[in-house]
Amino acid sequence: MIFLGNLTITLKDQDEKRLRNMANQRYNSKKGSLAKVVSESLRLMTKQSAREMAMQRQFRWMEQGFEMGKLLIKKREDIYDRV
Numbered sequence: 001m002i003f004l005g006n007l008t009i010t011l012k013d014q015d016e017k018r019l020r021n022m023a024n025q026r027y028n029s030k031k032g033s034l035a036k037v038v039s040e041s042l043r044l045m046t047k048q049s050a051r052e053m054a055m056q057r058q059f060r061w062m063e064q065g066f067e068m069g070k071l072l073i074k075k076r077e078d079i080y081d082r083v
Contacts, residue, residue, distance in 0.1 A: 019034065019037060019038075020034070022037050023036070023037045
């Protein structure tokens with residue numbers, strides 16, 4: 001079952017023109033093109049927000065650091081067969 005909601009929004013004139021131009025370019029002025037553009041934008045923003053939250057979580061973990069145990073390698077030469 002699909003539920004459809006109705007929204008009434010107020011946009012600045014230039015934003016409305018931009019939205020309508022985008023809808024016309026993508027969907028050739030077909031019925032529902034404005035709703036499709038708004039839905040696509042919402043999906044992209046949601047995906048971007050989730051990605052940003054994951055990045056912030058990773059940075060927090062990096063700042064906390066990890067217990068790596070005792071460091072056995074003192075010099076780079078110990079890893080590679082170079083002298």
